[in-house]
Amino acid sequence: xxxxxxxxxAGLGTVGAGVVKIVRQKSLLLEARTGRGIAISAVSAxxxxxxxGVPLTDYxxxxxxxxxxxxxxxxxxxxxxxxxxxxxxxAVEAALKAGKxxxxxxxxxxxxxxxxxxxxxEENGCVLRFEAAVAGGIPVIKALTEGLAANDITRVMGxxxxxxxxxxxRMESGGLSYAEAFAxxxxxxxxxxxxxxxxxxxxxxxxxxxxxxxxxxxxxxxDAVELEGIGRVSIDDIRQAxxxxxxxxxxxVCRMTGRGLxxxxxxxxxxxxxxxxxxxxxTNMVVIEGDQVGQIVMRGAGAGEGPTxxxxxxxxxxxxxxxxxxxxxxxxxxxxxxxxxKAATPAPYYLRMNLADKPGALAKVASALGEAGVSIHxxxxxxxxxxxxxxxxxxxxxTRAALDAALDAIPATGVVQGEPVALRIEQV
Amino acid sequence: xxxxxxxxxAGLGTVGAGVVKIVRQKSLLLEARTGRGIAISAVSAxxxxxxxGVPLTDYxxxxxxxxxxxxxxxxxxxxxxxxxxxxxxxAVEAALKAGKxxxxxxxxxxxxxxxxxxxxxEENGCVLRFEAAVAGGIPVIKALTEGLAANDITRVMGxxxxxxxxxxxRMESGGLSYAEAFAxxxxxxxxxxxxxxxxxxxxxxxxxxxxxxxxxxxxxxxDAVELEGIGRVSIDDIRQAxxxxxxxxxxxVCRMTGRGLxxxxxxxxxxxxxxxxxxxxxTNMVVIEGDQVGQIVMRGAGAGEGPTxxxxxxxxxxxxxxxxxxxxxxxxxxxxxxxxxKAATPAPYYLRMNLADKPGALAKVASALGEAGVSIHxxxxxxxxxxxxxxxxxxxxxTRAALDAALDAIPATGVVQGEPVALRIEQV
Numbered sequence: 001x002x003x004x005x006x007x008x009x010a011g012l013g014t015v016g017a018g019v020v021k022i023v024r025q026k027s028l029l030l031e032a033r034t035g036r037g038i039a040i041s042a043v044s045a046x047x048x049x050x051x052x053g054v055p056l057t058d059y060x061x062x063x064x065x066x067x068x069x070x071x072x073x074x075x076x077x078x079x080x081x082x083x084x085x086x087x088x089x090x091a092v093e094a095a096l097k098a099g100k101x102x103x104x105x106x107x108x109x110x111x112x113x114x115x116x117x118x119x120x121x122e123e124n125g126c127v128l129r130f131e132a133a134v135a136g137g138i139p140v141i142k143a144l145t146e147g148l149a150a151n152d153i154t155r156v157m158g159x160x161x162x163x164x165x166x167x168x169x170r171m172e173s174g175g176l177s178y179a180e181a182f183a184x185x186x187x188x189x190x191x192x193x194x195x196x197x198x199x200x201x202x203x204x205x206x207x208x209x210x211x212x213x214x215x216x217x218x219x220x221x222x223d224a225v226e227l228e229g230i231g232r233v234s235i236d237d238i239r240q241a242x243x244x245x246x247x248x249x250x251x252x253v254c255r256m257t258g259r260g261l262x263x264x265x266x267x268x269x270x271x272x273x274x275x276x277x278x279x280x281x282x283t284n285m286v287v288i289e290g291d292q293v294g295q296i297v298m299r300g301a302g303a304g305e306g307p308t309x310x311x312x313x314x315x316x317x318x319x320x321x322x323x324x325x326x327x328x329x330x331x332x333x334x335x336x337x338x339x340x341x342k343a344a345t346p347a348p349y350y351l352r353m354n355l356a357d358k359p360g361a362l363a364k365v366a367s368a369l370g371e372a373g374v375s376i377h378x379x380x381x382x383x384x385x386x387x388x389x390x391x392x393x394x395x396x397x398x399t400r401a402a403l404d405a406a407l408d409a410i411p412a413t414g415v416v417q418g419e420p421v422a423l424r425i426e427q428v
Numbered sequence: 429x430x431x432x433x434x435x436x437x438a439g440l441g442t443v444g445a446g447v448v449k450i451v452r453q454k455s456l457l458l459e460a461r462t463g464r465g466i467a468i469s470a471v472s473a474x475x476x477x478x479x480x481g482v483p484l485t486d487y488x489x490x491x492x493x494x495x496x497x498x499x500x501x502x503x504x505x506x507x508x509x510x511x512x513x514x515x516x517x518x519a520v521e522a523a524l525k526a527g528k529x530x531x532x533x534x535x536x537x538x539x540x541x542x543x544x545x546x547x548x549x550e551e552n553g554c555v556l557r558f559e560a561a562v563a564g565g566i567p568v569i570k571a572l573t574e575g576l577a578a579n580d581i582t583r584v585m586g587x588x589x590x591x592x593x594x595x596x597x598r599m600e601s602g603g604l605s606y607a608e609a610f611a612x613x614x615x616x617x618x619x620x621x622x623x624x625x626x627x628x629x630x631x632x633x634x635x636x637x638x639x640x641x642x643x644x645x646x647x648x649x650x651d652a653v654e655l656e657g658i659g660r661v662s663i664d665d666i667r668q669a670x671x672x673x674x675x676x677x678x679x680x681v682c683r684m685t686g687r688g689l690x691x692x693x694x695x696x697x698x699x700x701x702x703x704x705x706x707x708x709x710x711t712n713m714v715v716i717e718g719d720q721v722g723q724i725v726m727r728g729a730g731a732g733e734g735p736t737x738x739x740x741x742x743x744x745x746x747x748x749x750x751x752x753x754x755x756x757x758x759x760x761x762x763x764x765x766x767x768x769x770k771a772a773t774p775a776p777y778y779l780r781m782n783l784a785d786k787p788g789a790l791a792k793v794a795s796a797l798g799e800a801g802v803s804i805h806x807x808x809x810x811x812x813x814x815x816x817x818x819x820x821x822x823x824x825x826x827t828r829a830a831l832d833a834a835l836d837a838i839p840a841t842g843v844v845q846g847e848p849v850a851l852r853i854e855q856v
Contacts, residue, residue: 018720030578137720139571149745275727278703294735299726300722307722314574321752322752
């Protein structure tokens, strides 16, 4: 029996407390599965006095996570502080420099500083693992980095923000407006302190950028993710999509093309009968497509104490067993800077706009599309209400560039009120 | 850069040829991801002359897989011969005794000899990996052994025989009888040489027994899997189930109960709206439930060259990276013999039987059930055809033992023709 693996845990919110509980309650199970004990040396959080539902008196206490990260009695620094900079970053850097392995659930940190941290880990012979940062309890980082490592990855897709999926699902099931569903999610405590992290697609975009890096051996480039939130999706869009056999999801998609790496996190239409289309409520789903394996779908809870702590401890178990895999599945020094490619892959698009009650209005829109090279697959115009008529268009496959050219030309027609909604139809 | 990892591949059928192709075509990718080259030293198969669509002249050849397994220039023996005994077993044993790591896709071998082989691997300091043996390309062994290792597993379920799922799906979609759908699957080459391996649930039962061992830290006990094939499922059962909102799947279920380890592979009703219920055609699905993570669903191709070779190579990549995990996720010497418990967990059951056209017939059946302690939730009797009327019953939750007592008592009523069909309704 080896010496126990000693953890220093920084951040004692829901997930941190969950990790402490697992270490306390499952010591025999963990020892049976790893061949060594797993112990907690010390912890750190902002408020020492707060009751977290789990006894902490057995462990050392550090007010400063950086001090915790470099303690001699810490083998693995578990970072659950959160935030892309500040104490989380300082502590992770300090841990790696001190030769400690790091396990983190911090998607923002890795989305912004993943490359530098992976290099730092490599220089110091440390592992930096982050299963809990993407899709909660679903072991998707492991599947992509390890299980599917013999594949050229052709596409990764994911519904990875449970709050957005909850809002979209409730809009459909309850006939709620976006504002109503947003308020409901807020009342249930589902939203981040800054809700834009959720509904703006930022949180999910962070996660996508990490999957891209692993899938394509590229340096994490969150800034290159095309982000679009769900705030402009209306109940009408959801109903129209449903009529056509689709669901609207905040969908992350990444793929390597001849023109570069596409990464987008945006509301998309997906077939209602597909696993992604059938995903309801706060559950997450990641779809990985490889040239050998075909399509692998993974589904599970994307947040919450148990699922996230399960993922953190999965990484800890790996380290206890001596598993040492590079941060993004290849040496950090070999990860290449990807050329970002704005949605280059042609796809059909769903468009909704409000047409003024003027003669020839529809023709003007149709010709603006045609002149940009966007051809129309289906079009429906509805009755005028308050001098405006909703028009729905499904295009044939087109590039985003052609579509944007058409959208840019539409204001000049003078017949469209407000800004059109344009959602990609992702073929899955 | 370390020395290349040298493979010896025994068995050059579809999967073996697929593995050779990946090693040849993806050498740069594999080297980038593992930090070392992966090479093939030698191969073995029954017929050296056969064209397998991939050049083999670069590699040594052995007629005898045992000789291949012990070659000095082989680090990892890849066993794709198949069969629970004979050359596959001899070669895996020889490889482990010679200190070689082993990767295999052989579910029958591990279902029958998994414990002995895991002990042999441990004694010789070798790893024995088998991702490809369960659910093809889905990295479920890795998820269960590693990613979810901090969970007490509460249940594992799986649809793990694509041929059976194809037959059941085609019965429903095409209105085919079992015999017709079976013939169709046979014509498409989906069936094993001995079809009972598929439709009798044996192949899927092998896979379930491996998942059980990992989930519960028990010695593989395939003999304790309650096996029931799909041969008695009729189109009527499928239609009736559908009317009630269920689908019929050949479902493997294992769970640890106070009375022991339940393992069953049998046709079950699952809710049509659940991921398992929505699974159509030859696709596989495994559902893992843990006390921390909740429910994780994994879906993908369960067979075929690419998916199975992807899984084999995932194990090879692990070994190339230096990952060394015990065969069943805990030291072989610590795996305990489980007490087998016959479907002890109470569940509702679906029953179908043919009732003779005699007065009081239905009452006799109802009272036979009642006397055994089985209470009826729903019952339907249909019109008599040829002096017999189909009767469908859904029971309240009951134990299998009580149900069997009722079924044993039914012949004595003298009003039921043939043997009743009894299918568990698994709540998912």
